[in-house]
Structures are given as structure tokens and as C-alpha cells.
Amino acid sequence: MGESGCGKSTTAYAALRYLPANGRITGGKALIDGTDVTHLKTGELQRLRATRVSMVYQDPGAALNPSIRIGPQVEEAFTVLGHSDARSRALAALDHVRISDPRRVMARYPHQLSGGMQQRVVIAMALACDPQLLVLDEPTTGLDATVEAEVLDLIQALRTEMGAALLLIGHNLGVIRKMCDRVGVMYAGRLVEEGPAEAIFREPRHPYTVGLLRCVPRLGSRKEDHRLETIPGFLPQIGESLPACVFVDRCPIATEVCRTEPPPAVPVGQGRFSLCHHTDRIAAIPAPAAEASAPRAAQAAAPVLSLEGVSKTFKQAGHNVYALAGIDLELRAGETLGLVGESGSGKTTLAKTILGIHAPDEGGVMTLKGERLPGTVAERGREEKRSIQIVFQNPDSALNRSHTVRGILMRSLKKLAGLAGQAAEERLETLGQHVRLSSRHLDMRPRQLSGGLKQRVAIARAFAGSPRIVVCDEPTSALDVSVQAAILNLLADLQRDEGSSYVFISHDLNVVRYLSDRIAVLYLGRLMEVGPAATVFDPPHHPYTEALLSAVPRVDGEPTDRIRLEGEIPSAAAPPAGCVFHTRCPRRIPGLCDVDEPDLKEVEPGHLMRCHISVEELRRVQAKVVEPAEA
Amino acid sequence: MVRFIARRVALALVTLLLLSVIVFAISNILPQDVGRSILGPFAPAPEVAALNHRLGTDKPLLDQYAKLLKGMVTFNFGESYQTGQPVGDLIKSTLQNSAKLAFLAFLLTVPLGILGGVVAALKQGTLVDRVIVMLGLAGSSIPEFVTGTFLVVILGLELHLLPTLADWPPGSNIFQQMHYLLMPALALVLVYFGYIARMARAGTIVALESDYTRTAVMKGLSRATVIRRHVLRNALLPTISVIATQTGYLFGGLLAVELIFNVNGLGRLLVTAAKAKDLPVLQAGVLVIGIIYMIATLLADILISWLNPRVRLGAED
Numbered sequence: 001m002g003e004s005g006c007g008k009s010t011t012a013y014a015a016l017r018y019l020p021a022n023g024r025i026t027g028g029k030a031l032i033d034g035t036d037v038t039h040l041k042t043g044e045l046q047r048l049r050a051t052r053v054s055m056v057y058q059d060p061g062a063a064l065n066p067s068i069r070i071g072p073q074v075e076e077a078f079t080v081l082g083h084s085d086a087r088s089r090a091l092a093a094l095d096h097v098r099i100s101d102p103r104r105v106m107a108r109y110p111h112q113l114s115g116g117m118q119q120r121v122v123i124a125m126a127l128a129c130d131p132q133l134l135v136l137d138e139p140t141t142g143l144d145a146t147v148e149a150e151v152l153d154l155i156q157a158l159r160t161e162m163g164a165a166l167l168l169i170g171h172n173l174g175v176i177r178k179m180c181d182r183v184g185v186m187y188a189g190r191l192v193e194e195g196p197a198e199a200i201f202r203e204p205r206h207p208y209t210v211g212l213l214r215c216v217p218r219l220g221s222r223k224e225d226h227r228l229e230t231i232p233g234f235l236p237q238i239g240e241s242l243p244a245c246v247f248v249d250r251c252p253i254a255t256e257v258c259r260t261e262p263p264p265a266v267p268v269g270q271g272r273f274s275l276c277h278h279t280d281r282i283a284a285i286p287a288p289a290a291e292a293s294a295p296r297a298a299q300a301a302a303p304v305l306s307l308e309g310v311s312k313t314f315k316q317a318g319h320n321v322y323a324l325a326g327i328d329l330e331l332r333a334g335e336t337l338g339l340v341g342e343s344g345s346g347k348t349t350l351a352k353t354i355l356g357i358h359a360p361d362e363g364g365v366m367t368l369k370g371e372r373l374p375g376t377v378a379e380r381g382r383e384e385k386r387s388i389q390i391v392f393q394n395p396d397s398a399l400n401r402s403h404t405v406r407g408i409l410m411r412s413l414k415k416l417a418g419l420a421g422q423a424a425e426e427r428l429e430t431l432g433q434h435v436r437l438s439s440r441h442l443d444m445r446p447r448q449l450s451g452g453l454k455q456r457v458a459i460a461r462a463f464a465g466s467p468r469i470v471v472c473d474e475p476t477s478a479l480d481v482s483v484q485a486a487i488l489n490l491l492a493d494l495q496r497d498e499g500s501s502y503v504f505i506s507h508d509l510n511v512v513r514y515l516s517d518r519i520a521v522l523y524l525g526r527l528m529e530v531g532p533a534a535t536v537f538d539p540p541h542h543p544y545t546e547a548l549l550s551a552v553p554r555v556d557g558e559p560t561d562r563i564r565l566e567g568e569i570p571s572a573a574a575p576p577a578g579c580v581f582h583t584r585c586p587r588r589i590p591g592l593c594d595v596d597e598p599d600l601k602e603v604e605p606g607h608l609m610r611c612h613i614s615v616e617e618l619r620r621v622q623a624k625v626v627e628p629a630e631a
Numbered sequence: 632m633v634r635f636i637a638r639r640v641a642l643a644l645v646t647l648l649l650l651s652v653i654v655f656a657i658s659n660i661l662p663q664d665v666g667r668s669i670l671g672p673f674a675p676a677p678e679v680a681a682l683n684h685r686l687g688t689d690k691p692l693l694d695q696y697a698k699l700l701k702g703m704v705t706f707n708f709g710e711s712y713q714t715g716q717p718v719g720d721l722i723k724s725t726l727q728n729s730a731k732l733a734f735l736a737f738l739l740t741v742p743l744g745i746l747g748g749v750v751a752a753l754k755q756g757t758l759v760d761r762v763i764v765m766l767g768l769a770g771s772s773i774p775e776f777v778t779g780t781f782l783v784v785i786l787g788l789e790l791h792l793l794p795t796l797a798d799w800p801p802g803s804n805i806f807q808q809m810h811y812l813l814m815p816a817l818a819l820v821l822v823y824f825g826y827i828a829r830m831a832r833a834g835t836i837v838a839l840e841s842d843y844t845r846t847a848v849m850k851g852l853s854r855a856t857v858i859r860r861h862v863l864r865n866a867l868l869p870t871i872s873v874i875a876t877q878t879g880y881l882f883g884g885l886l887a888v889e890l891i892f893n894v895n896g897l898g899r900l901l902v903t904a905a906k907a908k909d910l911p912v913l914q915a916g917v918l919v920i921g922i923i924y925m926i927a928t929l930l931a932d933i934l935i936s937w938l939n940p941r942v943r944l945g946a947e948d
Contacts, residue, residue, distance in 0.1 A: 018848065021756070042854075050851020062842035067864050067940055076860075077850050109940040125850065 001169075001176045001212070002186035003480035005235050008169045011186070012135045015167075016053055017045055033132050050080045054126035054164075058138040060118035064110035070094075070121055071106030077128035093124040098154060114568055116147035120154065127158065134164045140175060144342040145507055146565050149551035152179060153564075171480065173216055174553030177201050185209045188236050188246035195272025201555070205274040207251045210285055215485035216555055217514035220537070223492045228485035228514070234450060245277065253281050303330040304468050304501050305354065305373075305388075310364035312349050312525070319573045323349040324360070324525040328600070331469060336495065336502040338516030338533065340509065340548065344569045346525035347505045351471045354503060355390055356380055369468070386416045386465035393474035395454035399446040405457050406442040409464060416465025427464075434497070435460040435490060452483035456490065463494060471503045476511060488515060509552050513537055518606075521545045524572055524580040527600055531607035540618035542609050543587045579612065587613060587621070632936070632943055639932055643925045650921045651703060655696050658910050668908050669712055686712065688910075699914060708915040713904070718911045721900060722919055729889070729896035731805075732797075732812050733881035736819035741874055744824050745867065748831025752866075753858070755836060764832070767825030776887040779818035783891070786814060797894040815892040819885070823877050830870040838866035868935055875931030879924030 002008055013019055015030040017037050030037040032053060040048060057063040065073060074093060078086035094102035097120040110118055119139060126134060136155065140148035152175065159166060170176050176183060176197070183200045185193040185208060193206035204210045214229035221228075233250040236242055243249065245258040257277050265273040276282075312324040324346050331337050339347045353360050359375030360366065366373040368387060374380050392398040399408060409431060413424045432442055435456040446454055455475060462470050472491065476484035492515065495502060506512045512519060512533075519536040521529040521544060529542035536545060547563045565584045570576055576583045582593035592612050600608050603615040611618070666682035667674070683689040687698060687709075702708040708718035751763040770778070787795035799811040838844060839862055847861040886898040897916060904912035936942035 016849065018845065046851045046853060048851070049849050053849075055846075055849045057842060057846065059842060063846045065843040065847070065861050065865070067938065068860070076847075076852065080851050111941050122846070125846070129851075 001171060001173065001183060003171060003212075003235065003482060005238075006186040007189040008186050009137055010189075012055075012137060012167060012169055016049065016055065016135065051129050052131055053133045053135065054129060054131040055135045055137065056119070056122050056126050056139045058141050060115060060122045061110060063122050064118060066110055068109075069106065070108050070110065070113070073110075074106070074121065074125050074128070077125040081129055089128070090124075093128060094121065096127070097121075097124045097158075099124075114147075115143050116151060116568065119143065119147075119151050123151075123154065123158070127162065130162060131164050134166050136166060136168045138170055139168075141170075141172070145509065145548060145551040146342055147568075148175070149553070149562070150564070152553070153562075155179070172553065173201075173213065173481070173555045177555055178553040185212070188242060190246055190275060192247065192275040193273070195268070196270055199270050199272060205268045205272065205279050205282055206247075206276050207253055207278075207282065207285060208247050210282060211250070212481060213555070215482045217485075217488070217510045218556055219510050219513065219552065219554060221510070221514050222533070223488075223515055227489050227492075230486045230489065231482040245275075252285050253278050301332040301334055303367075304333045304369055305331040306367045307354075308365045308367075310350075310353060310366060311361040312346075312353055312358065312364075313361050316573070321571075321573045322525055322575060323572055324353065325575075327364075327525075327527055329520060329527065329530065331501050331503065332518075333468075333501060334495065334499045335517040336504050336515050338512035338519040339503060339505045339522060340512055340519055340545075341522035342548075342569050343507075344524075344572065345522040346572075347522055348473060349525070350522065351390070351473055351503060351505060354469070355388055355471055356385075382416075382418070387468040388471070389416075389462035389465070389467040389469070390471045390473065391455070391458050391462050391475045394478050395451065395458045396446070396478075398458050399454060399461075401446050404443055404445055405437065405449070408446075408457065409442070409460055412461045412464035416467075431460050431464060434463070434494060450483075451479050452486060455479060455483075455487055459487075459490065459494070463498065463500075466498060467500055469501045469503065471505075473505045474507065475504075477506065477508065484511070491515065509537075509549060521548070524570065524575050526580055527608070527610065528581065529607075529609045530600070531604070531609075535604065535607045539622035540603070540609075540615050541622060542611050543585050543613070543618075544581050546622060547584075547586070579610070587618075589613065635936060635942070636933055639929055643929050646925060647703075647918075647922065651699060651918060652696075654914050654917045654921075655699055658914055659692060659695070665712065665908065665910065702911075702915065703918060709911045711904075711909055711912050713907045713909045713912070718915045721912060722897070722915055725895060725897045725900045726919065728797075728894055729882055729885060729898065731808060732815055732819075732885065732888075732894055732896060733878070735809055735812050735816040736823070736881055737878060739816060739820045740823045740827060740877075743820065744827025745831045745870060747824065748828040748833075748870070749835050749863070749866070751828065751832045752835030752839060760832075763828060767828040769825075770821040771823070771825030773821075774887070775818050775822045776891055778821045779815065779888055779891045782814050782818055786817075795892070797892045812894070815888045815894055818888050818891075819881065823881070826873055826877060827870060830873045831867060834866040834869045835862060838862040841865070864938065868938060871935050871938075872928075872931050875927045878927040879920070882920055882923045 010019075010023070014023075014025055015032070015037060017025070017030075017040070019025070025038050028038070032048065035048065037045070037048065064070070071087070071090060074090040075086040078089045078093075083089055090106065091102045094105055099105050099117065099120055105113065105117070105121070110121075113121070139155070140151050143151065155166070156179065166179070168176065168179050180197045182195065183197045184191045185200070185206060187208045193200065193204065193209050200209060201213065204213055208231070211229065211231040215231060217228060231250050236246065236249075243259055244262045245251070245254070248254045248258040251258065255278070261277070263275050263277045265275055266279045267273050268279050307327050307329045310324060310327045311322070314321040314323055327350060329337075339350065341347050352358055354366070356375065356377040356379075366375070368384060373384060377385060403411075406428065409428055410424055413419045413427055413431075417424075417427065419427055428442070432439065437453065437456055437460065441449065441453060446457065449457065459475075475491070476487050479487060488511065491502065494500065502515070504512060504515055516533045518531060519533050520527055521536065521542060523544050528544050529536055537549065539546075541549065543563070547565045550563045563586055565586070567584055570580070570583060576594070578594040579585070579588070579597055582588045585593065588594070589612055596612070598610050598612045600610045603609045609615065664679065664683070665686060665688040666679040670679055670682060680689070687695060698709075706719055708722075710717055711721060747763045747767065751760040754760045783795045786792045793814045794811050795814065797811045797815055799808050803811070843865075844857060844861055847857045852860075882897065885894075885896060886902060888894070889896040889898040890902070897920065901913060901916045903909070904916060
């Protein structure tokens with residue numbers, strides 16, 4: 001594990017000798033079951049890949065050939081081994097990775113399968129040769145938490161059947177903790193700490209590991225309790241000359257010796273080692289201050305935005321796709337509303353409707369500060385546009401790369417705040433200070449900035465006109481955990497100072513929990529549960545919320561009594577009759593849930609749920625699944 | 632898929648209608664007296680009027696346009712002002728010659744271009760790659776009348792390898808005709824090789840660097856299998872549309888080559904017609920080239936969508 005750019009994937013690919021044209025193995029050995037891979041001839045290398053090592057990749061959609069059907073692609077992994085009955089073996093392999101109708105799947109093209117199915121197909125191909133080494137390169141990044149949980153379960157189940165050693169690359173610490181026996185932590189191309197997973201997560205012995213573990217929001221951590229830890233500074237740039245200890249510039253306990261002598265691999269017991277001069281002083285790393293980063297939003301604040309009966313239907317190839325169905329929702333002044341749900345649940349459609357990117361269906365009413373809000377941006381005035389802004393997931397594509405940061409922000413100041421000349425310059429200065437951009441950064445162009453800095457620019461742009469509402473659409477999911485922590489802190493600070501409301505979308509429930517005051521759970525365009533964050537995250541939950549929560553891999557590593565969802569989210573073009581969730585609900589009541597759609601009712605003060613099962617019953621059955629005490 | 636083709640065909644028909652309007656407008660944009668320009672400045676006015684009446688050029692523009700449309704449907708564009716021959720026959724005979732030349736050039740360029748591009752991509756960064764890229768670039772940046780002249784001088788006049796003019800004796804069979812057409816075709820190959828090779832190279836490089844190629848390599852497939860099964864099909868999709876556009880050019884853009892090598896083709900016909908204000912020939916010729924161009928792109932679109940399951944099948948079933 002480690003952040004991006006630390007050399008995780010490069011290490012794995014070097015071991016399999018799949019390096020880009022400008023990459024070369026300059027020394028050392030890579031032994032796979034005793035064979036030194038670095039000296040294999042082309043044919044031997046092909047043989048090794050065909051028979052002994054396999055790989056599962058980060059983006060399964062791209063890893064499958066778009067113009068060949070699934071069947072032939074899987075068969076190929078068997079024909080290369082010389083099997084003549086490749087087709088029946090491929091069928092068996094797909095069955096083995098729990099694909100329910102393998103014959104049908106074989107006749108499909110990759111783009112016709114969901115991400116989870118695609119990853120199963122890739123896994124089936126990887127297991128064709130019964131490999132001794134299986135490399136998993138971020139196998140669940142980009143998948144929904146529920147799908148991620150399924151894929152990880154599958155890998156764990158298969159692992160016990162096969163004799164393969166797994167090399168799992170990941171930046172999600174929860175996934176690493178759940179899956180791994182041993183962990184190696186990488187930083188700047190070095191293995192800085194290695195040892196049994198339990199020991200490393202419980203008692204890290206390298207300052208980088210300590211920082212990494214501290215900057216992830218744990219389940220139940222909240223902005224009103226504490227700020228998130230960050231790791232100050234940046235990863236050394238490629239080509240920069242590295243200091244003796246690569247981590248020295250970001251290390252809280254570094255001393256002079258760290259600059260002059262490369263740290264040795266210090267054994268720290270249990271077969272562990274840490275690449276640090278000061279393994280004995282790890283405890284001296286200052287504990288995070290319990291300073292609240294933002295006060296809790298007042299419960300009774302007036303609604304700044306309200307939605308009544310907002311629906312959105314898309315026409316697609318002659319079908320109606322019901323992306324949103326009758327959303328009633330309020331956003332109060334100064335609060336963060338977390339939006340939660342799998343892909344396809346309508347989170348992004350709801351966000352775009354609020355922003356006016358597409359108009360809601362007839363009949364839906366949106367009100368901004370008590371006044372009717374027109375459906376599309378084109379109909380909205382400057383004041384309304386200024387009031388509702390967005391921070392996108394990917395700051396790379398959200399910022400115009402040919403403009404300087406100053407140019408981007410000045411334009412927003414002019415368009416949104418109506419400022420020009422001296423006034424705009426002054427506001428630009430304060431804006432830059434608020435998002436902690438130095439004046440040096442203002443004259444750079446986006447490509448010269450790191451991901452975290454780019455996201456700061458994107459946030460500054462959104463705040464240029466002092467918006468009332470900022471929609472944050474997965475603002476940290478493209479960022480590393482230490483950068484994520486800094487951005488979440490920044491968002492919390494800005495909210496405290498500016499009093500803006502956030503609509504916060506994230507697939508990372510711990511992040512949503514950290515920042516949100518209230519949480520809305522969406523499924524197939526319907527609100528399934530809305531309420532204060534703590535109420536939604538603690539039982540009783542809606543069964544869907546319960547399933548989402550139990551799919552989250554825990555960094556703290558408590559065993560969870562998992563609720564598994566069956567199948568995938570149904571198509572919004574043909575939502576199931578009755579309760580839309582009944583097809584996957586582990587707690588459905590036959591004869592009721594598949595007939596009647598329940599209403600969204602208030603089950604506790606401020607806590608709404610769309611479920612036939614009574615809240616007392618839910619509380620009773622969910623009490624067994626004990627949530628960890630909040631930190 | 633059927634719907635997709637139907638939509639594309641309908642779109643092509645609309646484009647064709649638009650083209651006919653443009654052709655008609657351009658050929659009528661200058662106030663001119665057709666009868667006068669044919670008969671000359673000293674012809675008596677009644678004769679000019681009679682000629683104009685016979686040709687229909689005294690009718691309102693709308694009627695004349697209707698006549699053009701009717702001609703498009705029935706492939707009857709009237710007679711040439713110059714020679715009095717039916718325009719349809721003129722076009723047919725010259726189109727045949729142009730088509731032979733275009734076909735030969737196409738047959739030589741496409742395999743060569745694709746092969747060159749794919750080889751360059753596979754050997755990316757090596758001398759072979761650079762030579763292919765430079766050759767292509769040089770070929771496509773030198774106009775065909777220059778390369779054509781060089782070919783005439785070197786292959787024809789110096790080495791006596793090929794006939795310099797495409798004036799085959801009457802009664803030659805198709806292979807003999809091809810022999811005469813080889814030099815003009817080579818001039819075209821030099822120009823179009825670069826375009827195709829460049830696209831093929833770029834597409835192959837993208838496919839080689841793709842994740843699915845990595846998957847194929849990691850499956851332990853041999854390099855030849857990886858390239859044949861996984862790289863080429865995806866690599867050549869963009870090249871197909873370039874080839875299609877160039878097929879249009881091959882028919883319509885041969886002016887210079889036809890003039891240099893004295894091919895009695897469509898391009899030459901158009902030049903003579905334009906000089907002589909022979910409107911029916913000019914209009915029909917441009918329209919025919921437009922139609923060929925459209926058919927080529929239509930076929931390419933259909934081929935591409937057939938090769939690309941994401942277009943063929945859509946995102947969901």
C-alpha cells in the first residue's frame with residue numbers, strides 16, 4: 001500500500017516484466033517460485049505468464065478487448081495452455097466466479113456487462129492456469145462499495161480453494177486490512193515498512209504508515225469532533241534528487257541523521273522491519289489535536305433549498321428512464337447533506353437537477369431561499385447561478401488547462417461576483433488565502449499543479465461568488481488519502497467561515513459520515529432514508545442503508561456481520577413493482593414488499609424511511625450488528 | 632443496426648439534395664447568357680434566344696433546378712452544350728477510366744499504407760519507423776503533379792519501365808489498360824500512402840498501449856497472436872474512415888494526374904466543361920463525384936459500426 005506515485009504498480013509490473021518502453025530493470029532479481037524473471041527469454045516469459053502468474057487490473061472495462069465477445073476472450077486463456085476443450089472450460093470458469101448465466105455472458109461484449117461482472121470475467125481468465133502468483137492491481141477501485149464487497153468476497157473464497165499467493169495493490173486501507181496477511185508500505189519507490197497486516201495496522205512503526213493510517217476518516221468520525229490529520233508536504237517529484245531518508249521532508253520526528261544517512265531496515269519484531277532511524281520514537285509523533293473543524297449545523301436552520309416532488313425522466317432509445325422519482329428534500333442553511341447510493345441510484349442526476357444542468361419533469365418544484373427556482377441554468381439569473389455552485393470529481397478536466405489559475409479565478413469573480421479591477425484583485429487574494437493557495441500558484445497553469453492543488457483551485461472557483469449551496473460531486477475520490485484529508489478539512493473550514501450549505505456526494509461512506517450533518521440515501525431515483533447523519537448510520541437503518549454500510553471495508557478491522565445484496569441495481573427504465581428495493585432486499589416481506597410501494601414516513605423526529613418493516617422490528621433485528629463505538 | 636443504416640442513408644440523401652442546391656447555385660451565380668457564350672459575341676440575337684429556348688436556359692431558375700433534380704433521379708442530364716452528346720454517356724465513359732485509375736491506386740495504397748503504418752508502430756522509435764514516417768510525410772506534402780512529373784522522367788523517359796501516357800490502344804484488355812495506368816496510380820500512391828500510414832500507425836500505437844493488450848500479453852499469448860487478435864482490429868477502425876474519405880478524393884481529386892498522364896477521366900472532363908461553360912456536364916460531373924464520395928463514407932460508417940460492437944449493439948440490450 002501507499003499513495004499514488006510511490007511505485008506500487010511499477011514493482012508488480014517489474015516482477016512480471018511488463019514495463020513501458022522507457023522502463024528497464026537495472027539490477028536485482030525477481031524470483032517467481034525460484035525462477036529469476038529478469039533473465040527469461042521471450043518464449044519462457046510467455047510460458048510463465050500463461051501457466052504460473054496472472055493478473056487482475058484496476059479498470060476491468062478497459063482490460064477486456066472491446067471488439068471481441070467474452071466467450072472467445074476467456075477461451076483464449078485456456079487455448080494458450082493447449083486445452084482443446086477451451087469452450088467448456090471457459091463456461092466452467094465463469095460459473096466458478098459466480099456468474100449466474102455463463103452461456104449468455106459468453107455471447108456478450110464487454111460493454112454490455114456491469115463493472116462487477118467485467119471484473120469477474122477478468123478474474124476467471126486470471127484463474128484459468130491455476131496460477132501460483134496472482135497480482136491484483138487495485139481490483140476494486142472504481143467499483144461501488146457493494147460490488148467491491150462482492151468481488152473481494154469472491155477473491156477470498158477462491159483464495160482458499162487455490163494455492164495462489166496474492167499480491168494486492170491498493171490505496172484503500174480498509175481493503176488491504178480485510179484481504180492481506182502481510183503488508184508492505186511503499187513510499188517514493190522504497191518499501192518503508194513491512195510486516196504482518198494486523199501488527200502494522202495496530203501499531204505502525206514507520207512515520208509514513210502512522211500518517212497514512214491517521215488521515216483516513218474512520219467509521220463514525222465527524223467533523224464536529226476533530227480535524228483530519230494530514231501529511232504535510234508532497235511526494236518528491238520524479239527526477240528530483242532524493243534525500244537520504246526519502247520521507248524526511250514530511251516526517252514529524254526527523255532529525256539531522258535522517259538527512260545524512262540512509263535509514264537501515266530496522267527489525268521491529270514479528271518479522272517486521274521499518275526503514276527508519278527512529279523506530280523507537282514513533283510514540284513521540286504528536287497525537288492529532290481534538291480540535292473540532294466545524295460546529296454542527298443548527299438543526300432548526302431555515303431551508304435554503306427545497307425540492308418538492310422533483311422527478312427526472314430521460315428518454316433513451318424510445319424508453320423512459322426514471323432517473324429521479326418524486327424527491328422531497330430540504331437543504332438547510334450551513335448544513336452538509338450527504339447523498340449516498342450505488343451508481344445508478346440517481347445521486348448525480350439529483351445534483352445536476354439542483355444545478356440546473358437539466359430541468360426536472362413537469363410538476364416538480366424547487367425553491368431557493370423561498371423563491372421558485374427555474375429548472376435550467378439558461379432560465380436562471382446571475383444571482384441564482386452565483387448561489388449554486390459545484391466542485392467536480394476530477395479537477396483535471398474541470399479546469400481549463402490553457403488558462404492560469406489567476407485567469408480562471410478572475411473570470412469566476414467577474415461572472416459570479418460581478419467584480420472587476422482592484423476589487424476583484426483583492427477578493428482574489430483573500431480567496432487564494434482561504435483555499436491555501438500561494439501567490440506563486442496563482443500564476444501557474446493547472447497542469448503544473450498536483451491533484452490536491454488543482455482541487456483547491458476548483459473549490460476557490462466555486463466559492464468565488466460566495467455561494468449559498470455548493471454541490472460536491474465526489475470531490476476527493478480522485479485524490480490520495482493524505483490529500484483527501486486536507487481537502488475535507490478545507491471544505492469544513494470554508495463552510496464554517498462562509499456558512500454555505502453542501503450537497504456532498506461520495507461513494508466513501510466514512511468520508512460522507514465525516515462531513516455530513518444529514519444524509520439522504522437514494523436507490524433507483526427514490527429517497528429510501530433521510531435523517532441526521534448519526535441516526536442514519538446507527539440502527540435502525542433502512543435495509544438498503546444497512547447493506548451499504550456493511551459493505552464498507554473497515555480500516556479498524558472489526559469483523560462485520562455482512563449483509564449481502566443479491567444481484568445488481570435494476571434498470572431505471574423498468575423499476576421493480578412495489579418497493580423498488582424488494583428484488584435485492586434481504587429483509588423483504590413476500591406478498592407485501594413486491595406489491596405495495598411504501599411511503600417515505602417519519603420514523604423518529606427528523607428521520608424518514610421508506611420501508612414496510614416497522615422501525616421497532618428493524619431496531620430489533622439490526623441490534624445484533626453492533627456498530628463500533630464512535631471515536 | 633438496421634435503424635442505424637436507415638438513418639445514415641436518409642442523412643446521405645439530405646446531403647445530396649443540399650449538394651445539388653449548391654452546385655446549381657454556383658453554376659448560376661454569374662449572370663450569364665448561355666446561348667451568347669456558345670454562339671459568340673457576333674451571333675444575331677434571335678439565334679441566341681432560340682438556342683437559349685432550346686437549352687431551357689431562358690426558363691425560370693426554379694424550373695431549371697427541377698430539371699437538374701429530375702436528371703439526378705433518371706440519370707439524364709440532357710446534352711452537352713459543347714458537343715451535343717448526352718451528358719450521361721460522357722460521364723459514363725470518363726467515369727469508367729477514372730474508376731479504373733482510382734481502383735488501381737486504392738488497391739496499391741491501402742495495403743501498403745496499412746502495412747507501413749502497422750510496421751512503423753510495431754517498430755516505434757526505430758530507424759524503420761522513422762523512414763516510413765518520413766516517406767509518408769514527404770509523399771503527402773509534395774503535390775501529385777510534381778511527383779507525377781518525376782515519375783514520368785525517371786520511370787518513363789530514363790528507365791523506359793512504364794508507358795508515360797495512359798493512352799492505351801483501342802481494344803486493350805483490362806490488364807493492358809492497368810499497365811498504362813500504373814504510373815498515374817503510382818503518383819497517387821505516393822500522395823495517399825502517408826495519410827493512411829499515419830492513421831494506421833497512430834491507431835496501432837494506441838491499441839498497443841491499451842489495457843486489453845496488456846491483458847492479452849499477460850495471458851501468455853505470443854506477440855503475433857496478440858497483434859493479430861487484439862491489436863489490429865481495434866487499431867484499424869480510425870484508418871477505415873480515412874480510407875473512405877480518400878476514396879472520394881481519388882475520384883474527384885485526380886485533375887492534375889489525369890492531365891499529366893492524359894487519362895480521359897472525369898477530372899479532365901470537368902476542367903474542359905468548366906472552361907467551355909458547359910453547364911450540364913459540369914453539374915452532372917460534380918454531382919456524380921459527390922455521390923461517390925457519399926457512398927464511400929456511408930460504406931465506411933457502416934463498416935466501422937459493424938466492426939465496433941459498441942456502436943452496433945448499443946450500451947444495453
